[in-house]
Every structure is written in structure tokens, then in C-alpha cells.
Amino acid sequence: FFFWSSVVDHQTFCTGGNSQKEKFIAPDSISKYLTGYTQETCNTNNMLKLTRHLFCWDADPKYADYYETALYNHILGQQDPESGMVAYFLPLLSGAHKVYSTPEHSFWCCVGTGFENHAKYGEAIYYRADDALYVNLFIPSELTWEEKGLKVRQETDFPQDGKINMNIGAEKPVKLAIKIRYPAWTQNVEVKVNGKKIHVKQSPSSYIVMERIWKNGDKIEINYPMSLQVAEANDNPDVFAVKYGPIVLAGAMGTEGMHAPAPFSDPHRHNDYYTYDYHVPANLTTVLKLDKKDLNRYIKPSDNDKLVFHVLNENIRLEPLYKIHHQRYVVYWNLLK
Template identity: 60%
Template structure:
């Protein structure tokens, strides 16, 4: 997020009699305005899914420790300072150990982390049922309510004064104040929806009323100027606040933040993304999509899908991530952007949110395929297993390495979205329509479908192996369809057994395998997708190639020579030092392989006894999943051109 960044959405659909919404689950009866769009499928509440042991659960557990380690009074310090009230330790008179990085008192986006953490705590409470996360969220909400009252500015709430908003309205230089307010507003809404915190809704509603009075007098010319500054997904939050309360002022606010300059060209299917700040752009589509769902008409899905497909096909890397120095590059020019600043994590966070919206509209497997790719190859490996810290970028520079945050002195935008990413792994595993269950991801978990009286246990060592076992632990007593995603990468076919009996597989990769029957307790469905090695060439250069095994991007392990990572963390010193970070790539690291890209398995062989580990026959390069490479250098894209003078990587 240079001097701009991201914003968000959580889209757990739910189904209930009183009102229905594409926003998070666990909120029956909490929406005054029902969505008019009837989705193809609904997501389950996070509380209905519990993760079993896996790498995903390990990531979530590391996140839990970090969430619990940050004291509320430290998060509230900048808010209280802004309000001129006592900002010390709630438990005594000690001076606060202030948070650093983007939460420093001289940083214009201070306060954004409190919003992310409110969301993270709410998601973690829903994902685990552990009351400690609700208790901590309640404490933060109480503190923010006290600050809002002390400020006494018609509902305004932030860790910075309104002058930053005024600068934005005047078109003067300022770092994304509405983006920061969106994080706070979104976190409060999540606390209400997931944690039953009515005080959070009251604080959010007062923020909305202040914003309406603040923006109502704005002229069209002034509006055009101020919308050029990043505002994240605040339009999506205002749509959700409108849906919850029925207050038309919030709908007006959401429509106010429709950015014509960026969105109108998409209606004409024009790709104008080059040089646009990617994470400023993506959340605009979230608001557009939320409007489409509420209204049930218009071209919102068509526009959002065009944007999504354009990003996926022409602006993304093999990992599902996108951007170079946070900006979209020229379409199909991946090989020219293999730098140390590719793949901002917030972009993937928001693309996954948009993907979930679009999937519920149509239930097309292409969305689930992308979700899997980006989740495994970026989000899962965003967290450092040794410390739980978060990487801002996923560098594509050959010989680079991941650079992580610190517990108290970074708080970049991607740290904020990371608090949410690691708490909601259960959100996209399962979906349902009226009569059937969809299994989209092969993440070990248990699902309780309360409305149908059905409970399913999913066991798998995927992606180490291609077999998944589904056990019916409680049966609905009536026929129901089970739709298992047939991944687009599964070109070697699929096999399915029900209670040990093989059944014919209809369909093809990029669709669903559907089994219709009356299920009984104890029924077991085993599905196997053989995984194969494949090449993924850059769009603009068939000689620049990444390799994947099934959906998993493999990277060459290049050691630690020249790395200057202080133990135990590796953070840059300044707010944005990740743009000047010197990876010190050794001259001896080569990104050349002599491989037939049409038959990679002829030259890349599995290492005996090692899961998901391969070695190139000629060069002896060890290849492992990118998500498993930490505190080491790596290469993702290779130059397949033996004897080329380009056999040494560019340095930076």
C-alpha cells in the first residue's frame, strides 16, 4: 500500500427466513434489508466449520498467539491521544509501550490495525467458539465507544483528527483516511455480526451518520477529486450497514463512493489496469458487487467478472498473486516484472473476497480453482512458521526471499489483512444450495449443516497426496447431492468410491463430480485426483517458466548466502523500506534450467522419502512448494534457454 492500499469484505453467505445476505454468517435476523439476488449457492457460517489438524490449523494457532499478545490499551493509545483523553495503561499509570510502523503516532493511517484486529477477533471467535476472542473484542469496542463520545464530533471516530479528512476533500496530499476509516467500520460490523456486540453496531451507525453529514454538501467536482485518493472498500461497508439497519443515509454513502473513473471503463470491457494501484482498485469491485446483490439487477456481476477474469488471465503470476510495486503492469508482461516487490498480500486477500462473491452468484468452478491456487501458493505461505509474522510481498525476483513483519514495529496493511486471512480458512471449503453440498477445497475439517441435520468429516493429506475421504457422521434422512470439485489441474483423471465401491466419474476437469443418493450415517466417499507436474509459461515469454505439481507452485531452494536477516525477525527499518530492501542476491545463483517444458516429469524427479520434494536431473536443483520455503532464497520463474547469456539473474 505505498501511500495507498487495500480494503475489504468478508463474504460468508447465509440463508434464513427473515432476510438473506451475501455478507458473513452467524447473523440470522440481523439484516433489515434482504438481498434481492438469489445466489446459486450459499456459504456456511464460520461457526459451522471446524478445522482439523493441518498446516492451515497450525497457521491459525500461530495467529491466535499474536492476536492475544497485543493489549487493547496499546491499540487504543492513538485513538485516546487523538481524543485528548488518558491514554496510559488501563491497569495503572505506566507509560504505554507504543506500537510502531504504520501504527506510529506520526503515521497517517494509524488506527487501521485496530479495525483489522476487531475483524480478526470476530472471525477467530466464529472459527473456534473460544470466548477469549469475544472478550477481547468487547474490550476494544468499549474503548472505541468511549473515544467516540470524548471526541464529541457527531459520531466521528479515528486515531487521527478530521483535518486529514478535510485535506482529502480539498484534494490535498494525504494518505488514505477513508481507507483507514473503512477498516474500523468493517471491524465494528464484524463484531456485531459475529459476536452479538450491539455496542459495536451503535458505534458504527454513529460513524455512518457523521459521514453522511460530512459528505452531503460535497459538490460533484469535489467528489471527483477526493475519490482519486484510496478509500478501500468503504462503499461495501456502507452497503452492509444499510442492509443491517435499513437507514437510507448509508446507502447514499455507499453510492457516493462509486468511482466512475475506474469502474465505468470496465462496463465497456476495457482493460485500463496498467499502472493503476492494484489494491486501490480491487475493493471498488467489492462495493459494486454488494450493490448488485442487494438490488438483484443491473450489470454488477458482469462488470466484476470482467475485471476478475482480466486480472487472472493477464495481470497475475503462476501463484495467483498480481502487481509489481503494488501496481498492475501492462497486460501479459509477467516476465518483465520479476522483481522483489511483486504480489502484494492485500491484493490476494481482496481478490479472494471478490472470488467468493462471484462464486455464490454462479457456482462456476473456475472461481474455486482460483481460490485454491491463491490460497495455497500465496496466503498459506504468507506467514512465517517460525514466528507467525507476515510477508508484505511475494517476491518473484530470482534469488530473493520473503521479508517478514515484526510483532510490534511494522503493522503494514498486509499485516492487518493477515490478521483476517489466518482466522478464516474455513470460509471457502463448503457451500450449499437448497438440496446439495459443495466441497470446493480439500482442507481437513468438519462441517455441521444444521438446517439439513447433516455432519461431514473431511480427512486428507492434500496436497501431499491426492486422496480425500469424506465421512457422513450425521445423515439428513432424505436424498441429497454431494458435489465435489473436479479441479482444472486434474488432467490425469479422477476416481471415486462410495463405501468402497467404485462409481463412474462423469464430467471433466473444471467441473463438479455429483453424487445423488440418500445418505446414511457412516457412509464414506473417497475421491482421488492424481497430481502431475506441469509447466506454467509467462504470457509474454514461453521461455520463462514456472512449475507446479497439481495446484502447488514449486520453487527452487537457493540457500541463505548473503542474507542479513536479524534473528528472529527480518523487517525493514522504515515504514516503506521494503521498496529499498536489498536482497543481496549472490552472483552465483542461476535461474536457468535445461528442461523440456512439454514433458517436465522427464527432467524433474521426486525425491525418495520426501513429500512434495523434487530435484532437477541435470542441475540438481531442489524444488519444494513455495509456501514451504521460509528464510531461504528461492526461484519461481526459470529461464529455459540452455547456454543463454542470461544464465545469471538480474540483481536488485
């Protein structure tokens, strides 16, 4: 528990990743380590394994909150959707880009764990106790609990929105506590069971507990409001990232100065991810002028995509970091007051 807290609470970036060139950084010094060599994928892979183990010992929702952050913001965006290649680091240097492996020359450790990662999205959605079912992640899925004669089908477009529907299939009525995570990134959740709104006594970063006799055909509807939020560097409030719910938004900064083989590793340079020169353009924007307490005044959603935003008075498009490929990006901005 001490190790996990030391890493997550003091050395972890807004994406859920950690490390600088495969080493842990000094505690509480995030803004000093925004380089092109941050967040080794193996580190996050192993932190997720540790988090699953710790949750099985102590069902604290903080573990599920962290798991979601790292899964969506580091792991999901680590693989190039066009080529299938994967990245060793997730660089946080402003203007960097993801550097992907190649099919025949990149036998990195993060290639092994990198491919392993994307076969694991179903691993941490549900957990069970003797008398309870925990729902930790919001991913379309179907759970079969044979001993209880129970099936749970989860339907959602998350993270496009915070609406979650769960349909219960039961061979016979079963008494069970269904505990659905109330994420730290939301508030004022709305919950309905069989169309009837129920009062939620719990607070964010906890579990919404519904204990009853569940019958075949029962339905649970949940709406978690999502909003723009600031994630400040833990050592400098003027260095910050923007999130929408749990999703880290990055500035999509184009391809100026990127020449082949970029964004892929150069097979003629051994492990070049470790010394990679990103050739960041000198005129790249790394500053935002806004009021962090009133983000909605400065950042507006796109008409076509709920996860795409535009910074007013700036030619900056913000979108999920996991969706940005083959171009430069900025995650942490400097505040211009």
C-alpha cells in the same frame, strides 16, 4: 465478472497473486514484472473475498480453482512459521527472499490482512444451495448442516497427495446432490461410494455430481492424480514455473549474501519492503535445461517427501513455495533449450 477475469486471466502470476508495487501490471506481460516488489498480500486477500462473492452468485468451478491456487501458493506461505511475522510482498525476483514484518515497527496494511488471512482457512471449503452441497477445497474439516440433519467429515493429507475421504453422518436419510470439485490440474479421477467405484462423466474444471439419498455411515473416496506441470509466463513461454498439482514449486537457493536483519524488515528504514535490496548473488542459478513436455525425465521426487523434488544434473531442490522461509528462492526459470 469483467474485473475478476481481467485480473486473473491477464495479470496474475502462477501463485494466484498480482501487482507490482501495489499497482496492477500491464495485461499479458508477466515476464516483464518478475521483481522484488510483486504480489502485495492485501491484493490477494481482496481477490479471495471477491472470488467468494462471485462464486455465491455463479457457482463456476473456475472461482474455486483460483481460490485454491492463491490460498496455497500466496497466503499459506506469507507467514513465517518461526516468528509469526508476515510478508508485505511475495517477491518473484529470482534469488529474492520473503521480507517479514517485525513485532513493534511494521504497522503495514499487509500485517493486518496478513493475520486475518490465517484465521480464514475454513471459510471457503463448503458452500450450500437448497438441494446441493459444494465441496470446493480439500482441507481436513467437519461440516454440520443443521437444517438437513447432516454432518460431513473430510479427511485428507492434501496436498501431500490427492486422496480425499468423506464420511457422512445423517440423522435420517436425506436426498442431496453432493458436488465435489474436479480440479483443472488433474484428470482420470477415481471415485468410490461405499467401496464401489462409480463412473465419472465430468471433465476437469467442473464438479463431480453425486445425487442420491445419503444415509448415516456412507463414505466417499476420491483420488485425484497429481503430476508435475509447467506454468508459463503469459507473454514468454521460455519463462516458466514448475507446479505439482496446484502447488507452485520453487528452487530453494540458500542464504548466501543474506545478513541481519534479513529476512526481517529493518526497523531503522521506513517501509523498506518498498525499496528492499536483496543483494542477489551474481552466480545464482536461474536457468533450467529440460524439455517442458517431459518433466518427469528431468525432475525426480524425493524419497522422503512427496512434495520435494530434485532437478537431475543440477544441484537444485524444488519444494513448495509456501514452505520456503529464511532463504532465497527461484519461482520463474529461464528455459535453456
